[in-house]
Amino acid sequence: MLEKLAERIARLEESATLQMAAMVRELKSRGEDIVDLTLGEPDFDTPLHIKEAAKQAIDKGITKYTPVAGFLDLRKSIAQKLHRDNQLTYTPEQIVCSTGAKQSIANVVLSLINPGDEVIIPAPYWVSYSAITHLAEGKVVTIASNVEQDYKITPAQLEAVITPKSKLFIFSSPCNPTGAVYTKEELEALAVVFRKYPNIIILADEIYEYINFTGVHASIASLEGMYDRTVIVNGFSKGFAMTGWRLGYITAPLWIAQACTKMQGQFTSGTCSITQMAGEAAMLGDMTPTTDMCAHYKRRRDLGYAQLKNIPGLKVNLPTGAFYFFTDISSFFGKKNGDITINNAHDMSMYLLSDAKVSTVSGEAFGDGNCIRFSYATSDDKLLLAMDRIAVSLAKLK
Ligand code: PMP
Ligand code: GLU
Numbered sequence: 001m002l003e004k005l006a007e008r009i010a011r012l013e014e015s016a017t018l019q020m021a022a023m024v025r026e027l028k029s030r031g032e033d034i035v036d037l038t039l040g041e042p043d044f045d046t047p048l049h050i051k052e053a054a055k056q057a058i059d060k061g062i063t064k065y066t067p068v069a070g071f072l073d074l075r076k077s078i079a080q081k082l083h084r085d086n087q088l089t090y091t092p093e094q095i096v097c098s099t100g101a102k103q104s105i106a107n108v109v110l111s112l113i114n115p116g117d118e119v120i121i122p123a124p125y126w127v128s129y130s131a132i133t134h135l136a137e138g139k140v141v142t143i144a145s146n147v148e149q150d151y152k153i154t155p156a157q158l159e160a161v162i163t164p165k166s167k168l169f170i171f172s173s174p175c176n177p178t179g180a181v182y183t184k185e186e187l188e189a190l191a192v193v194f195r196k197y198p199n200i201i202i203l204a205d206e207i208y209e210y211i212n213f214t215g216v217h218a219s220i221a222s223l224e225g226m227y228d229r230t231v232i233v234n235g236f237s238k239g240f241a242m243t244g245w246r247l248g249y250i251t252a253p254l255w256i257a258q259a260c261t262k263m264q265g266q267f268t269s270g271t272c273s274i275t276q277m278a279g280e281a282a283m284l285g286d287m288t289p290t291t292d293m294c295a296h297y298k299r300r301r302d303l304g305y306a307q308l309k310n311i312p313g314l315k316v317n318l319p320t321g322a323f324y325f326f327t328d329i330s331s332f333f334g335k336k337n338g339d340i341t342i343n344n345a346h347d348m349s350m351y352l353l354s355d356a357k358v359s360t361v362s363g364e365a366f367g368d369g370n371c372i373r374f375s376y377a378t379s380d381d382k383l384l385l386a387m388d389r390i391a392v393s394l395a396k397l398k
Pocket of ligand 2: 015017018038039040041102127176
């Protein structure tokens with residue numbers, strides 16, 4: 001039967017993060033004692049005022065189809081947030097809300113990329129950027145970086161991969177999976193290169209904006225000449241602990257926003273009416289729960305980093321945002337425990353799952369086969385337990 005499926009589904013890679021999460025769910029349901037560091041999913045509850053707004057939406061009967069790009073009031077509240085937090089001015093017509101930032105990214109890539117167009121993606125990158133590009137028949141052009149350079153690319157590396165076919169540049173800051181945060185000066189250095197190549201559009205994924213331990217979030221759209229060629233992607237899953245609500249958005253030049261609305265009009269229409277009312281409350285409401293959650297992530301970052309950096313054989317950067325450690329484990333390649341040999345990051349992720357009972361995601365899916373990703377969006381106790389178990393299992397590899 002498989003041959004009856006369309007070629008595009010064969011071309012589509014399965015999400016490695018969701019695949020691993022499903023495997024862990026299955027193991028846990030069979031009673032396995034796994035410490036789950038797989039998914040980038042806040043372990044906090046959605047703030048109360050946001051949940052109340054959703055309940056009110058149901059009670060008021062706000063349960064019908066919505067405008068494709070989202071309620072006007074929601075888009076106005078997002079414009080207000082951009083003005084308040086990013087000093088950027090957008091009209092509601094430049095904002096398109098979607099069923100999660102993942103759909104926002106798919107809308108943009110499918111709206112812009114023709115077969116053969118090149119999409120430049122600094123590696124390590126979030127899994128779906130490359131998968132969606134392949135779906136659109138675009139060519140993924142990666143720029144490698146490593147733990148020594150804090151996983152940030154240099155302007156020279158960027159310029160070296162630009163060709164006349166370069167169409168789109170996709171990156172996240174704070175970054176999933178590395179936790180790296182580009183400073184304004186570092187973004188300006190990249191913008192100097194982009195100014196020489198006006199045809200390239202920048203897709204800036206800022207979904208971890210509020211999980212930033214540097215105290216400053218810089219948006220490339222705010223730099224000279226970049227506003228008219230940047231699409232910002234953002235969402236509610238991370239900063240407001242709303243992964244299950246499914247709400248993300250783009251702010252973009254009008255022509256891109258209109259294309260994305262057209263695309264979405266044939267796929268999903270406007271996202272859930274109740275979620276949108278909750279989203280408006282998040283945009284306009286008290287930010288204390290968000291800043292509190294960020295403080296917890298920072299404490300866990302410190303706890304986890306103190307352990308990881310002392311485990312022999314691991315190389316780790318100090319993440320300054322998001323909630324991941326992306327750890328270089330390549331010094332273990334070729335080592336064994338009994339009949340298990342570690343030849344690559346996938347082997348290491350599977351070894352830690354079976355021996356340490358700690359679930360991680362292999363770096364291959366993020367474009368870096370020397371590393372594995374640990375999410376520290378989990379309790380202090382579980383994090384410390386995971387680190388102890390990992391140290392014991394790694395020490396057994398000879
Ligand atoms: N971008 C990045 C960098 C992410 O880590 C995620 C993971 N949730 C998303 C986009 C998509 O988020 P969502 O669809 O939940 O809004
Ligand atoms: N973005 C999260 C992660 O990277 C959730 C999984 C996903 O949406 O793919 O773990």
